[in-house]
Amino acid sequence: MAKSRASQIKIRLSSVILPVFVIVLTARMGSLVTSACNALFNLQWWQAGLALLVVYKVIQWLVWLTSTESVKGKVAVITGGGSGLGRLMALNLAKQDAVVVLVDINRKGLVDVVNEIAAFNGLAYAHLCDVTDRDAVYSLAEQISATVGPVDIVINNAGVVSGKSLLEVSDAMAELTFDVNAVAHFWFVKAFLPSMLVRNSGHIVSIASAAGLAGVVGLSDYCASKFAAIGLMEALRLELARQNSEVKTTTVMPFYINTGMFDGASGIPFILPILDAQETADRIVLAIQRGEKMLYLPPILGFVSLLRGIMPIGLFDYLSTLLGISASMDQFKGRGQDWHEGADNSVSITDESDDEF
Numbered sequence: 218m219a220k221s222r223a224s225q226i227k228i229r230l231s232s233v234i235l236p237v238f239v240i241v242l243t244a245r246m247g248s249l250v251t252s253a254c255n256a257l258f259n260l261q262w263w264q265a266g267l268a269l270l271v272v273y274k275v276i277q278w279l280v281w282l283t284s285t286e287s288v289k290g291k292v293a294v295i296t297g298g299g300s301g302l303g304r305l306m307a308l309n310l311a312k313q314d315a316v317v318v319l320v321d322i323n324r325k326g327l328v329d330v331v332n333e334i335a336a337f338n339g340l341a342y343a344h345l346c347d348v349t350d351r352d353a354v355y356s357l358a359e360q361i362s363a364t365v366g367p368v369d370i371v372i373n374n375a376g377v378v379s380g381k382s383l384l385e386v387s388d389a390m391a392e393l394t395f396d397v398n399a400v401a402h403f404w405f406v407k408a409f410l411p412s413m414l415v416r417n418s419g420h421i422v423s424i425a426s427a428a429g430l431a432g433v434v435g436l437s438d439y440c441a442s443k444f445a446a447i448g449l450m451e452a453l454r455l456e457l458a459r460q461n462s463e464v465k466t467t468t469v470m471p472f473y474i475n476t477g478m479f480d481g482a483s484g485i486p487f488i489l490p491i492l493d494a495q496e497t498a499d500r501i502v503l504a505i506q507r508g509e510k511m512l513y514l515p516p517i518l519g520f521v522s523l524l525r526g527i528m529p530i531g532l533f534d535y536l537s538t539l540l541g542i543s544a545s546m547d548q549f550k551g552r553g554q555d556w557h558e559g560a561d562n563s564v565s566i567t568d569e570s571d572d573e574f
């Protein structure tokens with residue numbers, strides 16, 4: 218409680234009181250400042266005040282840009298850590314001496330990533346767990362807290378995509394998409410947030426998607442699940458702010474990435490190219506270390522909601538078609554059917570004898 222009050226004072230100081238103080242001080246010392254500024258730059262006191270405010274804000278921004286929080290010794294749980302972005306984020310964090318806990322249904326992927334991390338003497342644990350199984354998630358959280366220690370970072374990254382239009386996607390697949398991409402985020406947040414609140418520190422990360430900002434043809438179930446994931450994070454962020462909590466959140470909204478999940482999907486040259494998986498994973502880890510609340514990849518995606526708000530919706534839809542976003546899933550192949558059905562890549566999680574390694 219004392220810590221959160223201190224941080225509240227710190228925030229007020231840095232964002233409101235200090236700039237106002239700079240202007241008032243400059244005004245009070247009007248004649249002195251005016252003559253000094255006249256001598257130097259020929260500025261009035263209020264112009265000098267504004268200039269000082271700008272300089273102050275630039276310095277504040279530079280400090281933020283260059284300061285990253287160390288993850289050394291921190292425990293990071295990554296769902297979907299056996300492949301793609303999850304694997305790359307795990308390697309990045311482990312190289313920075315974080316303790317990585319991978320959760321996935323892909324046994325081979327888990328084993329491979331643990332071995333990759335062990336090869337450079339990093340510390341990693343892996344758990345075979347279906348993130349949609351609420352009870353399994355809750356008992357896994359207890360197990361992790363008891364054996365590895367309190368969790369500092371939770372990255373809700375596991376995801377699935379069908380790439381089918383609304384009437385083509387099976388009921389089961391639509392439900393699975395929601396369960397993995399959005400509902401499971403509740404279970405992981407509910408499992409780990411209480412302990413973070415007690416410690417008044419921690420970080421919840423959601424790997425959402427640009428598909429959570431605008432609808433795309435062939436992605437109705439996926440878009441809906443990602444809109445839900447973004448909504449969850451926005452409400453959570455505000456709930457934490459109301460409690461003056463130091464627990465941080467980062468919502469990530471990337472365009473297509475070359476991990477394999479969206480194989481065949483097309484980018485838009487110059488405006489929205491397909492993202493590189495390694496660069497994306499590294500940028501996400503940096504955002505976590507900087508405490509960035511929202512990460513649009515590429516940054517131009519930050520204008521999507523604004524454009525939808527100010528444009529006639531017909532024009533917004535026309536723009537989506539004109540730019541090729543509507544047709545971006547036309548050649549989608551993805552990882553193939555078996556990936557989600559678990560035929561080749563996954564193991565049954567009923568094999569509880571061997572679910573931690």
Ligand SMILES: NC(=O)c1ccc[n+]([C@@H]2O[C@H](COP(=O)([O-])OP(=O)(O)OC[C@H]3O[C@@H](n4cnc5c(N)ncnc54)[C@H](O)[C@@H]3O)[C@@H](O)[C@H]2O)c1
Nearest residue numbers: 297300301302321322347348374375376426473474476478
């Ligand atoms: N690849 C892209 O173009 C792209 C773009 C935007 C957002 N994203 C999001 O990024 C995240 C990572 O995607 P990726 O590209 O690395 O895909 P990926 O397929 O390589 O990784 C997803 C991982 O989630 C795991 N997973 C799936 N269902 C699970 C379940 N029920 N329980 C536990 N684990 C499960 C898979 O086994 C896999 O290891 C996803 O949430 C995805 O929606 C991807």
